[in-house]
Amino acid sequence: MRIFRIPVRVSAVIRKELREIGRRPGAIVSLVVGPILVMALFGAGFTGQRQPIETMVVVPQGIDIPRDADMYQRIAGKSVHVRGVTDDAGAARAMLERDEVYMVVIVPTDALQKIERGEQPTLTVETNELDPTMHGAILVVAEQIVRELNAEIIRSAATQGYARLTAAGAQAPSIPPDVVAHPFKGVVVDRAPVKPAMLTFFAPAVLALVLQHLGMTLTALSMVRERLSGAIDIFRVSPIGAIELLVGKYLAYAVLSVFVTLAVVLATTLGLGIPFRGAVPPFALAVGLLTFASLGLGLLISLVSDSERQAVQLSMLVLLFTVFFSGFVLSVNEFSMPVRAIAYALPATYGIALFQDEMLRGAAREPWMLSALAGIGGSLFLLCALRLRGVLRSV
């Protein structure tokens, strides 16, 4: 029966692929060990906390406003470091120019007079920042300073008012000045099951990234090499079909991916102490689907590339896309819709969310992502099969 020859051909492709990879283990080692090392370094070095913003406060001469740096430090909070208080705005601006401080807060000369006239004086916050993230942080801090300064003035006014009332024999209101100045205080209740450190939070994302990149890179080079070396002619002449060849390639790299995943999961959980709170079957399903989709991505790259160089460039481009758009660094929700569509076309986008949920929360919050991953994998398999059929056909 000829149908029994199909597994013979498919298993031949699997053996061939695994043997070739086994003969050149360096590539696998660098692909797997590299990201783990980067992750370990990242975890060891990244605190996740922004350094306080160096700030000078300018209080002009002749104004009856405190010049105590500690008071301004208390008002500004932990996100700011008040380096000092000066009456020389020019000197403070020179420090800003020399990048010695990031923020200069200038109290207007007529602040008290304006308040007494019932007008709002303007507190000027100057900065000299190109980095939009830093600029955004400064805006938030500036607003917070203004808010806190206003509250401080209200608290001070309430205290003085209460004192005068008491001195006049009247009964002061029962609301304390602090409550008058800050009627509400906020509290954040974190319902997340764990409070991961930076390394812990990024570890599942790195695992997803490694799996996608590994699957993609290995397959991206495998087919293009066969096309360039002429080995594809053997497939063209032989009875092997596009689907058989594709299934052989998928299975070979799937076997490899299982071992790599096991190694990386063991290294992260046992070696780096990353928790694994989920169950193995759903996690394995997510790994399997991510691998399926990533292999398809790599094979498609290899089938449309004209050279190894182009295949490597396309793989790197996909990696770059993944780092930016998959939610690895920036949240997917921060992108506008047309760009977000790119994010949702990347297998790693789903892998990162699923792995983080499975490993850190204990269960996937968005199980539809499994279906999406399966859909992407299936579509890529179909595209590869069509393209490979064209490649194997007479030209």
Add this chain to the structure above:
Amino acid sequence: MDLPPIAMEDVTRRFGKLVAVRGVSLEIEPGTILGLVGPSGSGKTTIVRMLTGTLRPSAGRMQVLGEAPGRFRAHTRERIGYMPQQFVLYPDLTARENVSFVAALFGMYFRRRSQRVREVLEALGLGAARDRLARDLSGGERRRLALAAALVHEPDVLFIDEPTAGIDPLLRSDIWDQLRGLAGSGRTLLVTTQHLDEAERCDAVAVLSDGELLALAEPDVLREHVYGGEILDVRTTRKLDARALGDIPGIRRVRQRGERQFIVVAEDAAAATPRIVEAVQQRAGVVASIERYAPSFDEVFAALVEDHRSKPRAA
């Protein structure tokens, strides 16, 4: 009547404006070797690739084992072997693994495959090298490995593209012995070569130049066909102008090869010999030797190309 295993009829292949193969027709009988000879770029590999189904002809018809190459069924593919001109096997696999891989692609089951891989590697002198990586093999070993991969599934029809390119003469002879053995066992082979002398080892020779088939015949017939008769090598004791012999009845052509040597093409060599001797004597000469001459295929090829290029080409 049985169809020939390989047949082409008026086949043309164009690559853009370039006509790589122009109106080639040929048939190959079962159990024979057809040598496709011609210089680099003459269209040999294009013909092989069309016959193996990797290239589509632009015009004309072709059949291999009764099917059009572009529509081979799996069963037909299993009966075809192909050795490409370049080494396309996997450098990171051993000789045994490479041949076994190709055998499995052609659907051979494990037990038979193991046996055949061993047999074919031994037969091609690669038994000792079977566990060496292909990248560590010499050029000659690689050619033999490629041949082993083409033979391993015991195909009925073999397409072998330049099996002896870059191979030393001793090994070339070994490879041709193998090919003759395969033809002897009933297989049909189409072998391309740039070495014109190898045409001698074929049952029939197709000479190509600039994509056109210049001649197709058995090697001996081709020689006579090209020269237009039986060829004699005549040597004399004194200088002689060969043109003086051109008027002898039954002599078709005379060509000077040296002051005392000339080639005579005669309708019938036996009948012409006494007339040549007499004609030489009449010109105060003595024939030192006169014998049948087999021109090399280089000469045959040169004559064919010269003749072909002297004719106006059809549009």
